[in-house]
Amino acid sequence: MSDIDFNARIGRLNERVTAIWGEILDTSELVRAIRGGSVDKALYAIYMLETYHYTAHNARNQALVGVRHAELAPYAKFCFEHAAEEVGHEKMALHDVMSIGLKDHKFDIPQPLPSTEILIAYLYWVSFTGNPLQRLGYSYWAENAYEYINPLIDRLRTTLELQESQLTFFIAHSDIDADHFEEIKTIMRRTCKSEQDWVDVERVMETSLRLTGAMLEEVHREYELYRSGKSRRYAFLDVLREAPALAEA
Amino acid sequence: MSDIDFNARIGRLNERVTAIWGEILDTSELVRAIRGGSVDKALYAIYMLETYHYTAHNARNQALVGVRHAELAPYAKFCFEHAAEEVGHEKMALHDVMSIGLKDHKFDIPQPLPSTEILIAYLYWVSFTGNPLQRLGYSYWAENAYEYINPLIDRLRTTLELQESQLTFFIAHSDIDADHFEEIKTIMRRTCKSEQDWVDVERVMETSLRLTGAMLEEVHREYELYRSGKSRRYAFLDVLREAPALAEA
Amino acid sequence: MSDIDFNARIGRLNERVTAIWGEILDTSELVRAIRGGSVDKALYAIYMLETYHYTAHNARNQALVGVRHAELAPYAKFCFEHAAEEVGHEKMALHDVMSIGLKDHKFDIPQPLPSTEILIAYLYWVSFTGNPLQRLGYSYWAENAYEYINPLIDRLRTTLELQESQLTFFIAHSDIDADHFEEIKTIMRRTCKSEQDWVDVERVMETSLRLTGAMLEEVHREYELYRSGKSRRYAFLDVLREAPALAEA
Amino acid sequence: MSDIDFNARIGRLNERVTAIWGEILDTSELVRAIRGGSVDKALYAIYMLETYHYTAHNARNQALVGVRHAELAPYAKFCFEHAAEEVGHEKMALHDVMSIGLKDHKFDIPQPLPSTEILIAYLYWVSFTGNPLQRLGYSYWAENAYEYINPLIDRLRTTLELQESQLTFFIAHSDIDADHFEEIKTIMRRTCKSEQDWVDVERVMETSLRLTGAMLEEVHREYELYRSGKSRRYAFLDVLREAPALAEA
Numbered sequence: 001m002s003d004i005d006f007n008a009r010i011g012r013l014n015e016r017v018t019a020i021w022g023e024i025l026d027t028s029e030l031v032r033a034i035r036g037g038s039v040d041k042a043l044y045a046i047y048m049l050e051t052y053h054y055t056a057h058n059a060r061n062q063a064l065v066g067v068r069h070a071e072l073a074p075y076a077k078f079c080f081e082h083a084a085e086e087v088g089h090e091k092m093a094l095h096d097v098m099s100i101g102l103k104d105h106k107f108d109i110p111q112p113l114p115s116t117e118i119l120i121a122y123l124y125w126v127s128f129t130g131n132p133l134q135r136l137g138y139s140y141w142a143e144n145a146y147e148y149i150n151p152l153i154d155r156l157r158t159t160l161e162l163q164e165s166q167l168t169f170f171i172a173h174s175d176i177d178a179d180h181f182e183e184i185k186t187i188m189r190r191t192c193k194s195e196q197d198w199v200d201v202e203r204v205m206e207t208s209l210r211l212t213g214a215m216l217e218e219v220h221r222e223y224e225l226y227r228s229g230k231s232r233r234y235a236f237l238d239v240l241r242e243a244p245a246l247a248e249a
Numbered sequence: 250m251s252d253i254d255f256n257a258r259i260g261r262l263n264e265r266v267t268a269i270w271g272e273i274l275d276t277s278e279l280v281r282a283i284r285g286g287s288v289d290k291a292l293y294a295i296y297m298l299e300t301y302h303y304t305a306h307n308a309r310n311q312a313l314v315g316v317r318h319a320e321l322a323p324y325a326k327f328c329f330e331h332a333a334e335e336v337g338h339e340k341m342a343l344h345d346v347m348s349i350g351l352k353d354h355k356f357d358i359p360q361p362l363p364s365t366e367i368l369i370a371y372l373y374w375v376s377f378t379g380n381p382l383q384r385l386g387y388s389y390w391a392e393n394a395y396e397y398i399n400p401l402i403d404r405l406r407t408t409l410e411l412q413e414s415q416l417t418f419f420i421a422h423s424d425i426d427a428d429h430f431e432e433i434k435t436i437m438r439r440t441c442k443s444e445q446d447w448v449d450v451e452r453v454m455e456t457s458l459r460l461t462g463a464m465l466e467e468v469h470r471e472y473e474l475y476r477s478g479k480s481r482r483y484a485f486l487d488v489l490r491e492a493p494a495l496a497e498a
Numbered sequence: 499m500s501d502i503d504f505n506a507r508i509g510r511l512n513e514r515v516t517a518i519w520g521e522i523l524d525t526s527e528l529v530r531a532i533r534g535g536s537v538d539k540a541l542y543a544i545y546m547l548e549t550y551h552y553t554a555h556n557a558r559n560q561a562l563v564g565v566r567h568a569e570l571a572p573y574a575k576f577c578f579e580h581a582a583e584e585v586g587h588e589k590m591a592l593h594d595v596m597s598i599g600l601k602d603h604k605f606d607i608p609q610p611l612p613s614t615e616i617l618i619a620y621l622y623w624v625s626f627t628g629n630p631l632q633r634l635g636y637s638y639w640a641e642n643a644y645e646y647i648n649p650l651i652d653r654l655r656t657t658l659e660l661q662e663s664q665l666t667f668f669i670a671h672s673d674i675d676a677d678h679f680e681e682i683k684t685i686m687r688r689t690c691k692s693e694q695d696w697v698d699v700e701r702v703m704e705t706s707l708r709l710t711g712a713m714l715e716e717v718h719r720e721y722e723l724y725r726s727g728k729s730r731r732y733a734f735l736d737v738l739r740e741a742p743a744l745a746e747a
Numbered sequence: 748m749s750d751i752d753f754n755a756r757i758g759r760l761n762e763r764v765t766a767i768w769g770e771i772l773d774t775s776e777l778v779r780a781i782r783g784g785s786v787d788k789a790l791y792a793i794y795m796l797e798t799y800h801y802t803a804h805n806a807r808n809q810a811l812v813g814v815r816h817a818e819l820a821p822y823a824k825f826c827f828e829h830a831a832e833e834v835g836h837e838k839m840a841l842h843d844v845m846s847i848g849l850k851d852h853k854f855d856i857p858q859p860l861p862s863t864e865i866l867i868a869y870l871y872w873v874s875f876t877g878n879p880l881q882r883l884g885y886s887y888w889a890e891n892a893y894e895y896i897n898p899l900i901d902r903l904r905t906t907l908e909l910q911e912s913q914l915t916f917f918i919a920h921s922d923i924d925a926d927h928f929e930e931i932k933t934i935m936r937r938t939c940k941s942e943q944d945w946v947d948v949e950r951v952m953e954t955s956l957r958l959t960g961a962m963l964e965e966v967h968r969e970y971e972l973y974r975s976g977k978s979r980r981y982a983f984l985d986v987l988r989e990a991p992a993l994a995e996a
Contacts, residue, residue: 060319063312063329066336070309073337080312080333087315087329088322114705121623122616207612363954367869374868456861558817561810561827564834568807571835578810578831585813585827586820 006189009198013205017141020206021148024213030220034152037159041100042237043223044160048097050219051169053112056090057120059083061127062135069132078187082139085176092169099166100240107236115218119211126204133197136188137204142212143180150174255438258447262454266390269455270397273462279469283401286408290349291486292472293409299468300418301342302361306369308335310376311384318381327436331388334425341418348415349489356485364467368460375453382446385437386453391461392429399423504687507696511703515639518704519646522711528718532650535657539598540735541721542658548717549667550591551610555618557584559625560633567630576685580637583674590667597664598738605734613716617709624702631695634686635702640710641678648672753936756945760952764888767953768895771960777967781899784906788847789984790970791907797966798916799840800859804867806833808874809882816879825934829886832923839916846913847987854983862965866958873951880944883935884951889959890927897921 025031030047033039059082066079094109112120126135153170156162164171192198225231274280279296282288308331315328343358361369375383402419405411413420441447474480523529528545531537557580564577592607610618624633651668654660662669690696723729772778777794780786806829813826841856859867873882900917903909911918939945972978 056319059325059329060316063316063332066332067309067312067316070305070336073340076308077333077336080308080329080336083312083315084326084329084333087319087326091322111701114701114708117623118616118620118705118709121620125615125619125622203609203612207616210612211616360950363950363957366872367865367954367958370872371865371868373872374864452858452861456865459861460865554817557823557827558814561814561830564830565807565810565814568803568834571838574806575831575834578806578827578834581810581813582824582827582831585817585824589820 009192010185010188012198013140013202016202016206017144017209020209020213024209024216025148028213028216028220030216030223031152033220033223034155034159037155039156039159039223041160041240042226042234043219044156044162045097045100045102045237045240046223046226046234047216047219048093048169049109050113050116050215052090052093052097052109053116054120054123054215055086055093055169057123058089059086061123062086062139064124064127065132065135068128072132072191075132075187075191078183082180082183085180089169089172092172096166096169100160100162102236102239105236105239110233113215113218113222115211115215119208119215122208122211126208131197131200133188133191134200134204136184136192137201137206138208139180139184140188140201140205141209143177143184146170146174146177258441259434259437261447262389262451265451265455266393266458269458269462273458273465274397277462277465277469279465279472280401282469282472283404283408286404288405288408288472290409290489291475291483292468293405293411294346294349294351294486294489295472295475295483296465296468297342297346297418298358299362299365299464301339301346301358302365303369303372303464304335304342304418305339306372307338308332310372311335311388313373313376314381314384317377321381321440324381324436324440327432331429331432334429338418338421341421345415345418349409349411351485351488354485354488359482362464362467362471364460364464368457368464371457371460375457380446380449382437382440383449383453385433385441386450386455387457388429388433389437389450389454390458392426392433395419395423395426507690508683508686510696511638511700514700514704515642515707518707518711522707522714523646526711526714526718528714528721529650531718531721532653532657535653537654537657537721539658539738540724540732541717542654542660543595543598543600543735543738544721544724544732545714545717546591546595546667547607548611548614548713550588550595550607551614552618552621552713553584553591553667554588555621556587557581559621560584560637562622562625563630563633566626570630570689573630573685573689576681580678580681583678587667587670590670594664594667598658598660600734600737603734603737608731611713611716611720613709613713617706617713620706620709624706629695629698631686631689632698632702634682634690635699635704636706637678637682638686638699638703639707641675641682644668644672644675756939757932757935759945760887760949763949763953764891764956767956767960771956771963772895775960775963775967777963777970778899780967780970781902781906784902786903786906786970788907788987789973789981790966791903791909792844792847792849792984792987793970793973793981794963794966795840795844795916796856797860797863797962799837799844799856800863801867801870801962802833802840802916803837804870805836806830808870809833809886811871811874812879812882815875819879819938822879822934822938825930829927829930832927836916836919839919843913843916847907847909849983849986852983852986857980860962860965860969862958862962866955866962869955869958873955878944878947880935880938881947881951883931883939884948884953885955886927886931887935887948887952888956890924890931893917893921893924 030043033043062079063083066076066083069079070076111117123135123138126138149170153167157167188201192201222231222233226234226237279292282292311328312332315325315332318328319325360366372384372387375387398419402416406416437450441450471480471482475483475486528541531541560577561581564574564581567577568574609615621633621636624636647668651665655665686699690699720729720731724732724735777790780790809826810830813823813830816826817823858864870882870885873885896917900914904914935948939948969978969980973981973984
C-alpha cells in the first residue's frame with residue numbers, strides 16, 4: 001500500500017473516531033455529570049469496576065486472534081506481544097477502586113453490567129471469527145482514547161481529590177498506549193491490504209466505540225439509581241460516604 | 250516452594266527425560282539408520298516436513314493456554330511471550346527442506362503423517378483443557394532436547410554434506426532454547442505449587458516425548474517405503490537423487 | 499424445586515418479558531411504521547435478511563452449550579436436540595426474502611448490521627462462558643415471541659399483500675415454538691435449581707430481548723436511509739419497486 | 748455419487764477396517780489374555796474405566812463438528828442428533844464397573860491412561876479442524892465394531908460370570924449401533940463427494956482405530972502391572988478379589 005493510500009485510510013478512520021467521540025461526549029449524561037462536578041467517589045468506583053471487567057478480557061481476546069491466524073506471522077506476533085503487555089492490567093483498575101476507601105471492606109465484585117458484557121462479547125466475537133485483522137479497529141481507537149478521556153479524568157481527579165496512586169490504570173495506559181498506537185499503525189500498514197480489510201477495521205472500530213459509549217451511559221444510570229436509593233446493587237459503596245476523607249487514601 | 254523441593258522435582262523430571270530419551274534412542278530405527286550413515290537427503294526432507302507441520306502449531310497452542318487462563322498473570326504473560334517468539338518458526342523448517350534441492354520444483358506439501366497429527370492433537374488437548382500448567386511438561390523436554398538431538402543432527406550433516414544455511418531450524422533453536430529452558434524453570438518454580446501440578450507436568454512431558462519418538466519412527470518407516478518404492482507419497486523427492494550435488498545448495 | 503417456587507419464578511420471568519416487550523413495542527419506530535401501514539417490501543426484506551443472519555447461528559450456539567457442559571446429561575441432550583431442530587432454519591428466512599421479487603436478481607447478501615452482529619456475539623458469549631443454563635433465558639422469550647410479533651406480521655402481510663408461501667419462516671416457527679416453549683419450561687424445572695441460575699436466566703433473557711429490540715430499530719433506520727436515498731447499502735432492493743406485482747410471487 | 752462409486756468406496760473402507768482389526772486382534776496381548784481365560788474382574792474394571800473416559804467425550808466432539816460447520820444442514824443435523832443420542836452413555840460404562848463389586852467402596856476414578864487421553868485428544872482434533880466430514884471415519888468403524896468385539900465380550904462374560912445387568916454399555920450399544928451404522932452410511936452417501944473427503948474419512952478411520960488398539964494394549968499392560976503388584980494405581984480394585992462372588996451382583 002502506498003503512503004498516500006495508507007494516509008488516506010488512516011485519515012478516514014481518524015475522522016470517524018472524532019465524529020463518534022463527538023456524538024458520545026455531546027450526548028453523554030456521564031460526561032455532563034463529570035463536567036458539572038456533581039459526582040462523588042461512587043461514580044468513579046462503578047466506572048472502574050466495569051473497566052476492571054472488560055480489561056480482564058483484553059489480553060485474552062487479543063491473543064485469540066493470533067491463535068486462530070498464525071499463518072500471517074507478523075500479525076500473530078503482534079497479537080501475542082500485545083497480549084503479553086496487557087496481561088493483568090485489570091488488577092490496576094481494581095487497585096484504583098480499592099484505593100478510594102474500600103480496602104478494608106469485604107464485598108463481592110458485582111458481575112459486569114449488561115452493556116459491559118455486550119462489549120466483552122463483541123470483542124470475543126470479532127476475535128474468534130471473521131477477518132482476523134478487524135480487531136485492529138478496536139485497538140485503533142482504544143489505544144488512542146486519552147485525547148478524549150483525559151480531560152474527563154482530570155476533571156474527576158480534581159472533583160474527587162484523587163491522588164496519582166489512585167489513578168494507576170489511566171496513568172499507566174496513557175504511557176503505554178502512545179507506543180502501542182504507533183505499533184498499531186505500523187502493523188496496519190503492513191497487513192491491511194484489501195478494501196475489505198479497511199471496511200472491516202472501520203466497522204469494528206465504530207461498533208466497539210459505540211458499545212463503550214453505551215457502557216459509559218449505563219455506568220451513569222447505575223450511579224443515579226444508587227444515589228437515589230432505587231438500586232442497592234452497589235450498597236457496598238455506602239462506606240465511601242461515611243468514611244472521613246483522611247482515611248480513604 | 251523451597252529450593253530443596255523444587256530441585257528435587259526438577260531432578261525427578263530430568264531422570265524421566267533421560268530414561269525416556271534413552272528408550273527412544275536405543276530402539277529407534279531412525280537413530281540406527283542415521284548413526285549407520287545409511288541415509289540420504291530424502292530422510293532429512295521427510296523429517297523436516299513433519300517438523301514443519303508440528304512447529305506450525307506450537308505458537309498457537311502455547312498462546313491458547315494463556316487465552317483460557319489469564320487469571321494467573323505471570324503464567325499468561327509467559328505463554329504469550331513464548332508464543333510471540335515461536336511464531337513463524339515453521340518457515341525455517343520449510344526453508345531447510347527447500348534448500349536441499351527442492352527450490353525449483355513445484356510440489357504440494359503432503360499432509361502430516363498420522364503420528365505427527367496425533368502429536369499436534371495432543372498438544373492442543375493439553376493446552377485447551379485440564380491443568381493449564383501441564384503444557385510446561387512439553388516445553389520442559391522440547392526446549393532442552395538438543396543434548397539428545399544434536400549428535401544425530403551432526404551425524405546427518407556430515408553424511409548428507411549439509412551446510413549451516415540448510416540447518417537454520419536446528420541452529421536457531423539451539424540458541425533460543427537455552428534461554429527458553431531457563432525461563433521455563435523460572436516459571437515452573439513460580440507457578441507449580443501442588444503435587445497435582447507436578448504430576449500433570451510429568452504426565453504431559455512423558456506422553457509428548459513418547460509421541461515425538463513415535464513420529465521419528467514413522468518418519469523412518471515412510472523413508473523405507475519411499476526408498477523401496479512401496480509408497481509414492483514422497484515421489485517429489487526423486488529429484489534429490491537425480492540432481493547433481495552442485496546444484497543442490 | 500416445588501411447583502409453587504417454580505411457578506413463582508416463571509411468573510417473574512413472564513412479568514419481565516411482558517414489561518420489556520411493552521417498552522420495545524411502545525417506543526419502536528419500526529412498530530409505528532408497520533402499524534401505520536407506511537411500509538413497503540423493502541422493509542420486510544431488510545428485516546428478513548437480519549433474521550437470516552442471526553438465525554444461521556442459533557443452532558450452533560445452542561449446541562455449543564452442550565459441548566462444553568455435557569456432564570448434566572438431560573440439559574446437554576436438550577441442547578443437542580434443539581440444535582438439531584434449528585439447523586437450516588435461516589434458509590427459510592432467505593427463501594422468504596427471495597420470494598418477494600428477488601429470485602431472478604443476483605446480489606450479494608449484505609453483512610449483518612452492527613446490532614445484529616452484537617446480538618449474535620452476545621448469544622455466543624452466553625453460550626461459551628458463564629452459567630450453561632443462562633442461554634435458556636434467550637430461548638425463554640424467543641420461543642414464545644409470537645404473541646408479540648404475530649400482530650405485526652399480520653399487519654405487514656396485509657399491507658404488503660404477502661402470501662403464506664412468502665412467510666414460511668414465521669409460520670413454521672409459530673408451530674414449532676409452541677412445542678419448544680413447553681420443552682424449555684420442562685428443562686428449566688429440571689435444571690434451574692439455585693437462586694443464581696434464575697438470576698442468570700433472567701439477565702440473559704432481558705439482555706437478549708433488548709438487543710433484539712435494538713436490531714428492530716436499526717432495521718427501521720436502514721429502511722429510512724434506503725427510502726430517502728441516503729444509503730445505497732440496499733440498492734439491490736430497488737427492483738422490488740420496479741417489478742410489477744404479478745411477477746413477485 | 749453413483750451407487751457403484753459409493754459401494755466401491757464403502758468396500759474399500761470395509762477392507763481397511765477388516766485388515767486393521769485383524770492386525771489388532773492378532774497381536775493384542777489383551778485379546779490373547781481374554782481368549783486364554785486368564786483374566787479376572789480387575790481387567791474388566793480397568794477396561795471399562797477407560798471406556799468411561801473416552802465415551803464421556805463422544806457426544807461433545809460429535810456436536811462440535813456441527814457447531815463449526817452448520818452450513819451443510821443435513822450433516823449438522825446428523826451431528827447434533829447423534830450427539831443427543833450419545834449423551835450420558837459414559838454413565839452406563841461407570842454403572843457396569845461399579846456393578847462388579849465396587850458399589851460400596853469409595854474411590855477416586857483414576858485419570859485416563861495416556862493412550863486413552865491421546866485417543867480423546869485426537870477425536871477433538873479431527874472434530875475442530877480439517878474436513879468436517881472426516882469424523883465420520885471414526886463413527887464408521889466405532890458403530891460397527893461389535894462384530895469384532897462381541898466374541899471377546901462373550902468370552903469375558905463367561906470367564907468372569909458377568910450378568911446382563913453388568914454389561915449394559917455393550918448391550919445398549921450393540922442395539923443402538925446397528926441403526927447408527929445405517930445412518931452413517933446414509934449421511935456419507937449424501938455428503939462425501941470429493942476424492943479428498945474419502946481420503947480424509949479413511950485416514951481418520953485408520954488412525955482412530957489404531958489409537959483404540961493402543962488403548963487396549965495399555966489396558967492390558969496396566970492389568971499386568973496391577974496383578975504383579977508393580978503398580979498400585981488400581982489398588983482400589985483389590986476389593987474385587989476379596990469379595991465373595993455372591994456379594995458382587
